[in-house]
């Protein structure tokens with residue numbers, strides 16, 4: 001099977017010769033060839049240049065032939081930036097102005113994504129022209145709640161207490177904020193699918209902080225409308241949460257084709273608690289890449305054993321760590337590519 005057929009068959013729950021594999025955060029951070037580009041360009045320059053973003057997107061595929069998919073190189077925070085909030089990467093993101101009250105929510109621009117984020121469309125078109133048909137191309141966006149965490153807390157704050165307090169103190173305004181973000185994220189993902197992405201991933205990295213009650217009350221309605229809107233495009237959507245364990249029953253209701261799990265929950269449990277037939281993505285502990293290659297291969301076999309290799313897109317349970325050894329990455333990918341049922 002070629003990579004695109006393998007990826008799309010797995011996403012549709014159809015039989016495959018072996019499960020497809022890619023790694024969250026495979027583009028950027030880890031590879032020496034990315035670091036070399038970073039010597040000459042800032043992170044925003046890399047994101048905002050379609051040519052450079054396309055080059056970074058292809059770097060991991062040039063190095064590791066086993067990868068079945070390319071995730072487009074960008075960042076979830078291009079969306080708040082397009083909504084008028086200046087953002088610095090140090091490299092941890094820092095937002096210049098925080099959302100505190102009505103004025104701040106209403107000051108957020110609803111941008112024309114084709115104009116403000118056209119660099120992503122153009123970069124994606126280049127990647128599709130170069131890799132399309134050979135490798136699956138994945139677009140992505142931050143989910144509304146996770147973007148709200150950055151807008152309200154200002155950076156990667158532990159637990160995002162301000163964001164959760166906002167939801168409790170100002171529920172109507174919080175809903176309005178999520179609504180505005182949902183509209184822009186929807187436009188943005190539609191633009192990426194129109195540019196040729198085969199699939200998309202919605203990163204709701206911090207949704208685990210919300211817990212089941214806030215999830216059902218605030219996140220679920222916005223996620224439902226988002227996945228429903230994108231369904232007409234007929235491309236699979238992956239919903240990823242870091243710390244999804246306590247939220248699996250709720251995640252099942254979002255309407256995502258694929259549930260992406262972190263390493264804290266076994267994939268057979270993910271499938272069982274998401275209706276029994278669900279396509280799953282994940283979920284090797286990224287820290288396992290630091291262990292000996294034989295252990296990595298054994299962990300990969302145990303993980304795929306939990307799904308039988310069907311309806312399973314193999315991935316890490318969170319992003320590839322910047323310091324991950326290339327030998328560990330190679331052992332992970334070779335073990336998946338060599339899986340024999």
Ligand code: CP3
Pocket residue numbers: 023024025026027028029038043071072073074075076077089091092093140156203205242319
């Ligand atoms: O997956 C990929 O390889 C595509 C590129 C990608 C980046 N960010 C590039 C990046 C993707 C998919 C993201 C998503 C993202 N960004 C998430 C969700 C996924 C996750 O890891 O949970 C989040 C929470 C962000 C916000 C963000 N951007 C943080 C917290 C940071 C700093 C720490 C870090 O992750 O490196 C960034 C900066 C960032 N985004 C870098 C890269 C390559 C590092 C910038 C640099 O090279 O200096």
